[in-house]
Amino acid sequence: xxxxxxxxxxxxxxxxxxxxxxxxxxxxxxxxxxxxxxxxxxxxxxxxxxxxxxxxxxxxxxxxxxxxxxxxxxxxxxxxxxxxxxxxxxxxxxxxxxxxxxxxxxxxxxxxxxxxxxxxxxxxxxxxxxxxxxxxxxxxxxxxxxxxxxxxxxxxxxxxxxxxxxxxxxxxxxxxxxxxxxxxxxxxxxxxxxxxxxxxxxxxxxxxxxxxxxxxxxxxxxxxxxxxxxxxxxxxxxxxxxxxxxxxxxxxxxxxxxxxxxxxxxxxxxxxxxxxxxxxxxxxxxxxxxxxxxxxxxxxxxxxxxxxxxxxxxxxxxxxxxxxxxxxxxxxxxxxxxxxxxxxxxxxxxxxxxxxxxxxxxxxxxxxxxxxxxxxxxxxxxxxxxxxxxxxxxxxxxxxxxxxxxxxxxxxxxxxxxxxxxxxxxxxxxxxxxxxxxxxxxxxxxxxxxxxxxxxxxxxxxxxxxxxxxxxxxxxxxxxxxxxxxxxxxxxxxxxxxxxxxxxxxxxxxxxxxxxxxxxxxxxxxxxxxxxxxxxxxxxxxxxxxxxxxxxxxxxxxxxxxxxxxxxxxxxxxxxxxxxxx
Amino acid sequence: xxxxxxxxxxxxxxxxxxxxxxxxxxxxxxxxxxxxxxxxxxxxxxxxxxxxxxxxxxxxxxxxxxxxxxxxxxxxxxxxxxxxxxxxxxxxxxxxxxxxxxxxxxxxxxxxxxxxxxxxxxxxxxxxxxxxxxxxxxxxxxxxxxxxxxxxxxxxxxxxxxxxxxxxxxxxxxxxxxxxxxxxxxxxxxxxxxxxxxxxxxxxxxxxxxxxxxxxxxxxxxx
Ligand code: HEM
Ligand SMILES: [Cu+2]
Numbered sequence: 167x168x169x170x171x172x173x174x175x176x177x178x179x180x181x182x183x184x185x186x187x188x189x190x191x192x193x194x195x196x197x198x199x200x201x202x203x204x205x206x207x208x209x210x211x212x213x214x215x216x217x218x219x220x221x222x223x224x225x226x227x228x229x230x231x232x233x234x235x236x237x238x239x240x241x242x243x244x245x246x247x248x249x250x251x252x253x254x255x256x257x258x259x260x261x262x263x264x265x266x267x268x269x270x271x272x273x274x275x276x277x278x279x280x281x282x283x284x285x286x287x288x289x290x291x292x293x294x295x296x297x298x299x300x301x302x303x304x305x306x307x308x309x310x311x312x313x314x315x316x317x318x319x320x321x322x323x324x325x326x327x328x329x330x331x332x333x334x335x336x337x338x339x340x341x342x343x344x345x346x347x348x349x350x351x352x353x354x355x356x357x358x359x360x361x362x363x364x365x366x367x368x369x370x371x372x373x374x375x376x377x378x379x380x381x382x383x384x385x386x387x388x389x390x391x392x393x394x395x396x397x398x399x400x401x402x403x404x405x406x407x408x409x410x411x412x413x414x415x416x417x418x419x420x421x422x423x424x425x426x427x428x429x430x431x432x433x434x435x436x437x438x439x440x441x442x443x444x445x446x447x448x449x450x451x452x453x454x455x456x457x458x459x460x461x462x463x464x465x466x467x468x469x470x471x472x473x474x475x476x477x478x479x480x481x482x483x484x485x486x487x488x489x490x491x492x493x494x495x496x497x498x499x500x501x502x503x504x505x506x507x508x509x510x511x512x513x514x515x516x517x518x519x520x521x522x523x524x525x526x527x528x529x530x531x532x533x534x535x536x537x538x539x540x541x542x543x544x545x546x547x548x549x550x551x552x553x554x555x556x557x558x559x560x561x562x563x564x565x566x567x568x569x570x571x572x573x574x575x576x577x578x579x580x581x582x583x584x585x586x587x588x589x590x591x592x593x594x595x596x597x598x599x600x601x602x603x604x605x606x607x608x609x610x611x612x613x614x615x616x617x618x619x620x621x622x623x624x625x626x627x628x629x630x631x632x633x634x635x636x637x638x639x640x641x642x643x644x645x646x647x648x649x650x651x652x653x654x655x656x657x658x659x660x661x662x663x664x665x666x667x668x669x670x671x672x673x674x675x676x677x678x679x680x681x682x683x684x685x686x687x688x689x690x691x692x693x694x695x696x697x698x699x700x701x702x703x704x705x706x707x708x709x710x711x712x713x714x715x716x717x718x719x720x721x722x723x724x725x726x727x728x729x730x731x732x733x734x735x736x737x738x739x740x741x742x743x744x745x746x747x748x
Numbered sequence: 749x750x751x752x753x754x755x756x757x758x759x760x761x762x763x764x765x766x767x768x769x770x771x772x773x774x775x776x777x778x779x780x781x782x783x784x785x786x787x788x789x790x791x792x793x794x795x796x797x798x799x800x801x802x803x804x805x806x807x808x809x810x811x812x813x814x815x816x817x818x819x820x821x822x823x824x825x826x827x828x829x830x831x832x833x834x835x836x837x838x839x840x841x842x843x844x845x846x847x848x849x850x851x852x853x854x855x856x857x858x859x860x861x862x863x864x865x866x867x868x869x870x871x872x873x874x875x876x877x878x879x880x881x882x883x884x885x886x887x888x889x890x891x892x893x894x895x896x897x898x899x900x901x902x903x904x905x906x907x908x909x910x911x912x913x914x915x916x917x918x919x920x921x922x923x924x925x926x927x928x929x930x931x932x933x934x935x936x937x938x939x940x941x942x943x944x945x946x947x948x949x950x951x952x953x954x955x956x957x958x959x960x961x962x963x964x965x966x967x968x969x970x971x
Contacts, residue, residue, distance in 0.1 A: 275779040343790060351783045355772040363768030381786065385793035393801060393911070401896035402907035404805055417896065419903060420809030425801060432797075 181703070192277035193703055194262045197284050199594070201258030204284075208291050209251035210665075215243040217662045224655025226636050234322040236635040237306030241323075242294075244309030245331070248437065249338060250291055252579055256444035257342065257380065258287060260586060261349050261373045263594070267693035268370050270358025270711045272704045274348040283348070286341035290334045297323065297330035305331045308633060310434070313405040313426050317398040318416070329398060332391045339384045339391075346377045358692075360713035364468070365732070367691045367717040368461065371468050372447020375475040376440045382479070383436035390429035397421070427489055431482035438575050439478045443471055445582040446513055449535050451717075452585050453517055455689045456532035457524030458728055460718035462516045470509035470516075477506040487555050488562045496555045503553035510546060514539065525721065525728075529687075530604035534585025537612040538578050545574025548623065563633070566626025569619045577615045584611070584668065591672075592686045596699050597679030600671050607667040614661035621650050690731045691717040784949045788956045795960050798915065799967055802908040814900035816969055819888070834969050837880045838961065841920075844873030845958045852951045855944030860934050863947055867931035870954065874924040881917050885910070909968070916964055919957045926950055 181187045188196060219239050222231045231239070262280070266273055274280045297304040306322030307315060315321045316328055323331075353366070353374045366374075393404040397418070405426045406418030454461045461467060483491060483499040517539055526532065548570040552558045561567060584607075591599050629642050637643055637651070685694040697707040711733045719730035722739070730739050767773050774782060806813055817830040824832065851866035888898075888909070895910050897903040930950045933939065939946055 276783065343787070347783050347786055347790075350786050351779055355774065355777070355779050355782050357771050360770060362770050363773065381790040382793050385790060386797050389794060389797035389801060396895065396907065396911060402911075403809075403896070403903050404801065404907060407808075408810070420805070420811060421904065422805055422808040425804045425808070428804075429797060429801065 190281065192273070192281045194266050194274050194277065194280060195594075195701065197280055198259050198261075198263035200284050201262060201287065202255050202260075204288055204291060205251050205255040205259060208246055208295070209255075211295070212243045212246035212251060213662055213665065215239040215246075217659055219243065220655040220658040222635065223637070224652040224658075226638065233635040234303070234306060237308070237322050237633075238304045238327070240633060241306050241309055241311075241331075242298075242304050246294070247576060248309065248441070249335070250294065252441045252575075252583075253342070253380070253437070254287060255583060256441060256579070257349065257373065257377055258284065258345055260369070260444060260448065261377065262345070263590070264369055264693060265349055265352055265373060266356075267593075267696065267701065267705060268367050268691055268717075269353060269356065270361050270692050270706070270713060271352055271356040272706065272710070275351045275356050276348055279344050280348045283341045283345035286337055286344065290337035290341060293330055293334040293337060297327045297334075300326035300330065302326055310430060311394070312430075313394055313397065313423050314407065314409060314418075317394065317406075318409070318411060320411070329395065332395045332398075335391050336388060336395075339388045342380055342384055346381045349373065349377045350381070358710045358713060361692075364465065365713060365716045367447070368450040368464070368467055368471070369444070369447040371471050372443040372445070372450075375471050376443040379436045379443070379475055379478060380440050383433045383440070385433075386429045387433040390426055390433075394426065424486075424489060427486050428482070431485045432479070434485060435482040436475075436478045439474060441575055441579050443475065445538070445579040446471060448586045449538050449582050450513075450517065450520075451691070452531045452535040452582075452589055453520050454718050454720060455589075455687050456529050456535070457521050457526045458720045459520050459524040460720050462519035462522075463512075464716065464718060467513060467516055470512050473509045474506060477502060477509075481506060484553055484558070487558045500554050504550065507546065507550055507553075514543060514546075529588075530599070530601060530608055531585040531589040531687075533605070533608045533612070534581045534588065537608070538581045538585065541573055541581060541612075541615070542578040544620075545570055545572075545578060549574055561626060563631055564626040565622045565630045565632055568632045569622035569626060572615075572619050572622075577619065581612070584608070587672075589687065590693075591675070592682030592699070593693060593696075594700055595676055595679070596682055597675050598682045598686060599675045599679060603667055603671045603674075607664060607671065610664040610667075611661060614657050614664070617657045618654050618661065621654060625650060688727065688729050690715075690719055690729050692732055695731055695733055778945055780949050781945065781952070784952050788952065791956070795916075795963070798912050799963065802904075802912060802968065805904040805908065806902070809902040809904045811902040813902050814898070814905050816971070819891075819893075819900060820884070820969060831969060833880060833884055834965060837877055837884075838965055840873050840877050840880070841958050841961050844870045844877070845955055847873065848951045848954045852948045855934070855947035858944065860937065860940075860944070863944065864931045864935040867927050867934065867947065867950070871924045871927040871931065874920050874927065874954075878917055878920055878924070881913060881920075885913075912964060912968060916957070916960060919960070923954050923957050926953065 181191065181193075187193075191197060191200075216239075218229060218231060219236060221229045222236055262274070265271075302323050302325035304323050305311070305316065305327035307324075307328060311328070311331070317324055321328075353363075353370060357363075357366075363371075390405075393402070396402040397404055397406050401417055403418040403421035405423050406416070406421040407423060408419045409416045450461055450467060453459075481499055481502045483495060484503045487496060487499075548566070552561060552567065552570055588599050588604055591597070625647055628644065628647055630637060630647055637648065682699070684696065684699040687694070692711055692713070693701075695711060696705055713732045714735040715730065715732055717732055719732075721728050722730050725739055820834055821828055821830040822832050823829075847866050848870045851863045851870060854860075854863035854866060888906075892899045893906045893909070895907045898906045927950055930946055934944065934947065
């Protein structure tokens with residue numbers, strides 16, 4: 167007995183006070199905004215850190231940064247970007263906002279737990295930021311936090327920074343679990359009438375599968391984090407082998423550093439897809455709406471998402487080729503890594519085929535979507551290189567890798583975040599974002615990131631190692647590399663500063679933007695069909711919407727409009743039987 | 749267009765059709781129960797990681813592993829019995845699963861007094877278990893076992909022991925609190941209208957905790 171019907175008849179309890187409406191809110195939309203705002207703010211910290219690193223690399227000595235500070239900036243930058251920005255904004259932000267609206271629910275199934283999820287997330291962010299202010303500063307172990315170096319003296323932040331980092335991650339995992347249980351249950355059990363899973367927009371599919379990955383992958387990070395915390399604080403030896411440091415024997419013995427790497431990457435690789443799958447889903451919807459074309463191969467897209475999700479659990483050791491392993495294992499993991507490229511490539515083809523002969527509107531969301539496709543393509547192709555042991559070993563730990571992962575899981579998902587914000591902002595606020603500023607922001611960001619990361623592939627071939635604080639006096643690095651580095655830094659600073667355009671646009675349009683109406687993009691999915699914009703508490707007014715078709719009826723021949731909303735039944739459309747139902 | 753009709757396909761496709769069908773994937777399963785199942789799946793991964801971690805440090809450590817049947821032996825009335833305490837603990841926990849199952853049954857038959865009492869009995873068994881675990885911890889600590897080392901052998905022995913049994917004991921303690929709260933609400937009649945599925949959801953958690961113990965017992969104590 168699902169409660170969906172009961173919920174429908176239940177009196178909606180509407181919060182009245184300011185505090186219960188906007189602060190301790192249980193409304194998924196407010197929680198989504200809270201999540202996104204926090205994520206963007208902490209993301210700005212990571213952006214500033216990257217600017218500082220680039221200054222040091224491009225113009226050594228230009229800012230007051232020593233090697234310790236560089237490592238700390240690098241670690242915090244990487245961890246914040248991956249976990250506290252991207253994971254949080256895709257699942258906690260877009261997941262929270264869009265899932266209930268897109269499947270036609272009034273809210274998440276357990277709003278209270280959902281609210282707790284945000285507050286735990288906020289605490290984890292605060293704990294993380296607190297590490298900037300403790301003695302020794304934040305950890306500089308690299309975002310992978312490999313022991314033994316992460317917790318031995320000599321690594322920056324091995325006093326307190328690493329402890330706060332691990333505690334913060336554990337709190338984050340609790341937050342993600344509480345949110346994740348809600349998202350999955352809502353998708354499975356709280357869809358509205360007629361909303362079969364194969365009628366859900368791909369956004370929901372992407373976030374749904376990514377959340378399942380999160381629920382199954384974060385446990386490995388939780389356990390490894392806890393074990394390392396014990397190693398650090400009470401002196402267990404899970405990850406710590408017998409070690410000499412500064413001529414004396416440490417109190418550790420017999421642990422396994424490789425165990426940490428396995429646990430970390432058992433989490434770490436699915437993490438890439440926790441970030442990528444929601445991006446895939448969102449971008450599919452953006453492309454379909456702004457090209458006025460039904461998504462090509464909907465079912466194939468769904469199966470691709472699902473199979474990428476499954477495969478992502480059996481590729482983790484491709485991050486460990488240089489740690490050394492049995493060649494048969496290397497062979498296995500290289501094979502699975504290449505296999506995962508098949509469904510991924512399929513998605514790219516389907517996006518292209520959706521665009522093919524589409525009525526492409528070069529709106530800002532569409533521009534960002536197109537940029538995503540090309541960026542993801544480049545990052546994906548270099549990934550194929552790196553998936554092979556023989557290619558990976560010489561390239562590992564060079565700027566080739568830095569370029570690869572920034573393209574594929576840094577820039578590409580960020581482009582989708584931007585595109586999606588431009589797309590859904592009207593629903594959230596009732597106003598359009600400013601188009602001109604949006605386009606300027608787009609071109610600077612898109613061209614800029616290419617100028618930053620494309621040359622890095624080449625630097626990688628030259629052998630420029632990653633995670634170095636300075637590159638002077640290495641005979642194998644030609645002098646010309648330095649001028650390229652300076653160039654990259656200039657572009658990075660421009661791109662960084664140009665993000666102010668985006669922030670300005672968000673604030674300006676909130677007050678001055680053109681009123682958007684309920685469905686400015688003429689889209690079919692449920693979130694555009696709410697009685698009010700922005701949607702009120704409970705989303706749907708007195709009764710839930712009833713769904714009659716999939717979310718991609720665009721360019722319907724013969725129809726008066728070029729799209730048919732999901733709530734329109736066959737009889738209501740002047741079309742011959744053209745039912746993309748299955 | 750009307751998707752509320754029964755799917756007609758069979759086999760693998762039929763299975764998929766059922767899963768993706770209208771409104772809810774699992775028919776007649778409440779939100780709470782779905783959520784508990786998914787949580788337990790996630791928790792399974794946590795315990796699996798703990799056990800895998802324990803097994804791999806047991807393989808990497810360069811000092812021999814202590815003989816568990818010696819370490820976990822008690823001398824009762826002059827008799828030296830290996831693993832006796834663990835056997836009793838396991839027995840207690842499995843018995844508690846039995847009383848829990850009976851509580852669920854009573855709940856569905858709307859015998860709310862019996863259901864509540866059986867839940868409280870289950871909780872008492874849980875407390876006994878945690879009590880015995882505390883006794884075991886005390887005994888080992890007195891014998892010099894610490895998370896960072898012990899006189900019997902590999903330091904990872906103490907580390908894994910305290911971490912894994914501690915984390916499991918934490919689950920049991922949470923379970924005891926959860927059971928007690930739900931039992932009291934059942935007794936008060938809070939669920940008369942909505943029905944007693946909550947008892948079953950609590951039971952799911954409890955059975956899971958028991959099941960995990962069986963694995964810990966097998967992998968840590970017997971091996
Ligand atoms: C304009 C934007 C960005 C710039 C200029 C930038 C710059 C950098 C730099 C200079 C490093 C250090 C490389 C090294 O010394 O080895 C780095 C590392 C890293 N970045 Fe970014 N980054 C940007 C955006 C992102 C985004 C969006 C992500 C999200 C995934 C990201 C994830 C990482 C990670 C995971 C590392 C590795 C940290 C480590 O080695 O431990 N970055 N980035
Ligand atoms: Cu990977």
